[in-house]
Amino acid sequence: MNARCVRILLPALTLATAWLAPVRAEIRIRHAQGELVLPQPPKRVVALEFSFVDALVAVGMVPTGIADDRQPERIIGPLRDAVKGYASVGSRYQPSLEAIAALKPDLIIADQRLHQAVYSELQAIAPTLVVDVRSSTYQEDLETLPVVARALGKEEQMRQRLRRHAEVMDKYARSIENDQKLTAVFGVSSDKGSWLHTEATYAAGVLKRLGFDTPLKHGRNRMGSEPYVKTGLEQLLAVNPDILLLGRYSQPAQIDSWAKSPLWRGLKAVQNKRVYWVDGNIWARSRGLISAELMTAQLHSLLRQ
Structure with a gap:
């Protein structure tokens, strides 16, 4: 094949490859504030409660930011070891909107009881998943975790982790x-x-x-x-x-x-x-x-x- 044919075929092959590549569907989730739509699984996640840190670590993710009350020792040892390098966004009760925005997250995970009043401000920064964990029981928390995992694009990892937890x-x-x-x-x-x-x-x-x-x-x-x-x-x-x-x-x-x-x-x-x-x-x-x-x-x- 001569060089001229190669130059003609390469753009066509590139176009065909792009057309054949799988297009990941957007993520749609029903949550405490209605429907959350994410164009793709998030990479930069801010967790506004310790339970969300636990959920992220459970599926192998490290949060970009954590509302840690500016007391890192409140994050339990195994989690603290796994999330080194995160940025504090202040109190779980009154997280800093400025600190959250500075991190440029593509998902914020918030609690219905603690953060309902600032949901609009959080949503203006990034898509915000709101679930109820502060007043949840152990069983209710287990039922919430698949919802969080869906938002993270980690459903299979969470299913495996839940099975291991039950064992x-x-x-x-x-x-x-x-x-x-x-x-x-x-x-x-x-x-x-x-x-x-x-x-x-x-x-x-x-x-x-x-x-x-x-x-x-x-x-x-x-x-x-x-x-x-x-x-x-x-x-x-x-x-x-x-x-x-x-x-x-x-x-x-x-x-x-x-x-x-x-x-x-x-x-x-x-x-x-x-x-x-x-x-x-x-x-x-x-x-x-x-x-x-x-x-x-x-x-x-x-x-x-």
Whole structure:
């Protein structure tokens, strides 16, 4: 073939190759603010809640920006190791719109409860996926993850990760084997007060997955209908779980003074040495597959002591 024929054929071959190349369909997702349309899977993602960081890492992605409260240590260890190099966009409660815009994201993932008021401003910066994680249970979070994965173009990776997660949780549940049907409650304590997590919370959902019911029923307790119930020692004694898991938010915390009271010694968990201090950052702030597995591993280890 002479050079003239090559010059004629090359443009035609290029055009044919381009025509044959698969065209990826745009991504359309129903979410809390209607329909989100993405022309292609995003590469620069800003996560405005820790649970979204967990979801991104679970499918092998690193967020460009994270609302980390300007306290990187609040991102749990395994996630922090995986997201080195991200930019902070401020508080989860009031993220900096300027910092987000400076990152030029092609997707923002926001929480319905925390960020609904600034949705329009976020959407003006980049397409914004809004889901409800702040008030979600463990099971609801599992159902939300495929929606997030679809927006990321990582549906198959998430399906595989969810299967692996189920296997991990099943293995721990069999090992723990709560034959005595012990009840368990998780709470956090700081110098400002103490809060118990009802059955409608993420931590209670993880405990239920492992076979532990909670006596603190959402909307059916004497302390109100909120999922996180501010409590005193008398109220805690009324709940009286078999196992009490506590996360500390300050040193000292209110529960340190409770431990000096005769009422404290009336708790079943105290009498049977089943009061355990756990990592409040993992148990209360970090909803997600990775954090749930860390919670489970920590509980398993404590119960075997």
